[in-house]
Each structure stands twice: as C-alpha cells, then as structure tokens.
Amino acid sequence: MIDLRSDTVTRPSTAMLAAMTRAQTGDDVWGDDPTVVLLQERVAEETGKKAGLFFPSGTQSNLAALMAHCGRGDEYLVGQAAHTYKFEGGGAAVLGSIQPQPLDNAADGTIPLERIAAAIKPVDDHFARTRLLALENTIGGTVLPQDYVAEATAFAHGRGLATHLDGARLFNAAVASGHPPAALAQGFDSVSICFSKGLGAPVGSVLVGSEALIGEARRWRKTLGGGMRQAGVLAAACLYALDHHVARLADDHAHAARLAAGLAQIDGVTVVSQATNMVFARFAPEDRAPLAAWLTDRGILTGAGEQTRLVTHLDVDADDIDTVVAAVRAYFAR
Numbered sequence: 001m002i003d004l005r006s007d008t009v010t011r012p013s014t015a016m017l018a019a020m021t022r023a024q025t026g027d028d029v030w031g032d033d034p035t036v037v038l039l040q041e042r043v044a045e046e047t048g049k050k051a052g053l054f055f056p057s058g059t060q061s062n063l064a065a066l067m068a069h070c071g072r073g074d075e076y077l078v079g080q081a082a083h084t085y086k087f088e089g090g091g092a093a094v095l096g097s098i099q100p101q102p103l104d105n106a107a108d109g110t111i112p113l114e115r116i117a118a119a120i121k122p123v124d125d126h127f128a129r130t131r132l133l134a135l136e137n138t139i140g141g142t143v144l145p146q147d148y149v150a151e152a153t154a155f156a157h158g159r160g161l162a163t164h165l166d167g168a169r170l171f172n173a174a175v176a177s178g179h180p181p182a183a184l185a186q187g188f189d190s191v192s193i194c195f196s197k198g199l200g201a202p203v204g205s206v207l208v209g210s211e212a213l214i215g216e217a218r219r220w221r222k223t224l225g226g227g228m229r230q231a232g233v234l235a236a237a238c239l240y241a242l243d244h245h246v247a248r249l250a251d252d253h254a255h256a257a258r259l260a261a262g263l264a265q266i267d268g269v270t271v272v273s274q275a276t277n278m279v280f281a282r283f284a285p286e287d288r289a290p291l292a293a294w295l296t297d298r299g300i301l302t303g304a305g306e307q308t309r310l311v312t313h314l315d316v317d318a319d320d321i322d323t324v325v326a327a328v329r330a331y332f333a334r
C-alpha cells in the first residue's frame with residue numbers, strides 16, 4: 001500500500017526495532033529510565049531549553065503544557081485551525097478548565113498581532129484571565145515566518161502572557177527553513193515535538209521548557225495517566241529517529257513537491273498548496289469518492305474530503321509518487 005493519509009502511518013523499521021530491544025530501561029515514573037532521561041536531555045539541548053519530558057502522545061504533551069501554564073478559569077489564545085484547539089477533543093476545556101479563545105489564522109498560519117492584542121481580556125471579574133498564546137509550526141505543513149514568531153512571542157511576553165509552541169513537526173520546519181530547532185523554539189516557554197509523525201517512531205512526544213514548567217507538566221502527566229514505566233523501549237525509537245530520520249525529512253519535502261508538480265499537470269485536479277511534506281488538492285465533488293475508490297483499488301490510500309490532504313513520509317519513495325500521479329492521471333483519462 002502507498003498510504004498518503006498521514007505521516008503517522010509509518011511502521012518502525014527493522015533497525016529501529018533493534019534499537020528498541022537494546023534499550024536500557026527503568027521505572028520512568030520514578031525517573032529511573034536512563035533511555036528516557038537521555039532522550040529528554042537530548043531534545044532539551046537541541047531546542048535550547050533546560051528540561052524535557054517524554055509523553056505517550058502529542059495531544060497529552062500539549063494538554064499537560066497548557067495545564068502547566070494555565071489554571072482553572074484562565075484562558076489561552078489559539079488559532080482557529082490549531083491542532084490543540086480543533087483536533088484534541090477540546091482537552092484544554094474538558095480536562096484543564098481552561099477557556100480557549102480561538103482566533104482566525106491568516107493564510108500563512110500566523111495569527112495577526114492586532115487580533116491577539118484585541119483578544120487579551122482586561123483584568124476584571126467578568127473575564128477569564130488571558131495567560132497564554134499558543135502557536136503551531138508547521139501548521140498545515142506551512143513553516144511559520146521566523147520574523148513573525150519573534151514578533152508574536154515578544155509581543156505576548158510584553159503583555160504578560162506565556163508562550164507555547166505545538167511543534168509536532170518542528171523538525172520538518174527546521175529542515176525546510178534551514179533554521180536549527182533551537183532557533184525555531186526561541187521565544188517559546190514550552191515546545192511540544194512529535195516523534196510519531198515524519199520522524200517515524202511508533203509512539204512518543206517530548207515537551208521542553210524550563211525546569212519549573214517541566215516540573216509542573218510532570219505532575220499533570222501523572223494526573224492524565226501518562227506516567228509510563230519501562231518507557232525506554234519507546235524512547236530508544238525516538239533517539240534512533242533523531243540519529244537517522246531528521247536530515248531525510250528533506251526527501252519527504254522533495255516527494256511532496258514532486259507529487260504537487262505531477263498532479264498540477266492533470267485536468268481535473270486543482271493543487272491548492274504544497275509545503276514541507278503536505279499537498280492539498282481539490283477534485284470536483286462527483287470525482288471525490290470514485291477517485292478515492294479507484295486509488296484504493298490500486299493500493300493507494302488518500303482522504304476523500306472537500307480538500308484532500310496528501311502527506312509524504314519515510315515509507316513513500318519517489319517511485320511511489322510517480323505511481324500515484326500515474327493512477328490519478330489514468331482516472332481522469334478513463
């Protein structure tokens with residue numbers, strides 16, 4: 001199968017599985033797992049932060065960060081299109097008693113500063129207390145402009161807000177922009193990074209920030225059920241990914257560009273955008289379901305929504321891209 005539905009579908013390679021079986025372990029709830037400790041320290045160092053914390057998922061890492069920054073009745077400012085707001089089951093409100101204030105994202109994924117300024121509530125008993133600005137990079141595959149990140153985080157800090165980055169695909173942003181992860185993390189009090197996306201690990205996210213912030217997040221991780229025991233077997237996969245799967249993200253980006261260029265040649269396909277490892281394409285409503293079925297019959301998995309997101313990853317190579325383009329061309333030529 002050529003699976004373009006997401007970069008979460010990658011399977012651990014034989015070499016990654018071997019690294020997992022070699023991992024030294026201990027009880028990580030007690031802080032005893034040397035492989036988890038190593039991963040946390042390494043990610044903290046690569047992102048220029050003081051401390052790191054391993055989580056089973058990015059959803060839990062983001063939520064623990066929000067809960068570490070905000071208390072009951074506090075508010076966080078977040079993009080309308082952001083994963084933390086839109087795709088995490090409303091966890092901030094449901095489990096954190098934190099009020100989200102969603103703000104419309106501009107087309108480039110930023111939230112204009114005047115929208116942020118206008119949403120910060122006055123200190124008054126009528127209002128939730130605005131505590132945090134959360135951004136996402138990459139967002140919909142797009143790398144946030146670094147000038148904007150510097151301005152927005154400085155602005156937020158100037159207004160007394162903390163800053164959180166959902167950097168699920170921070171390494172895609174780093175490879176695509178040429179900025180090191182530490183530069184992309186600068187200005188943020190906390191950053192959450194996923195290892196189960198383009199980096200190709202089966203499980204795992206790491207949250208980084210100050211010692212104090214990570215100490216708070218560790219408490220909430222336990223509360224949320226994310227305290228894992230011999231988690232070194234999982235952390236070993238993430239360490240393997242840091243060693244072997246970062247530079248190669250450039251291949252995924254090249255494959256996405258090749259896919260976008262190929263699809264753009266086909267009558268019946270509108271390529272809306274391509275950035276890093278994602279392509280967004282549109283098809284006429286009457287083609288959506290039949291095309292998805294046609295592709296499935298040929299071993300190609302895609303979504304079939306109003307706008308189809310096609311994601312490249314380490315289990316998709318250049319030949320696969322050409323196979324996909326040929327299959328779409330054949331559908332429209334039938």
Ligand SMILES: *Cc1c(COP(=O)(O)O)cnc(C)c1O
Pocket residue numbers: 056057058059060062083084136166168169194196197205
């Ligand atoms: C995948 C993802 C997450 C976290 O997802 P999990 O599936 O819980 O690991 C968070 N933010 C973004 C932008 C993501 O793509």
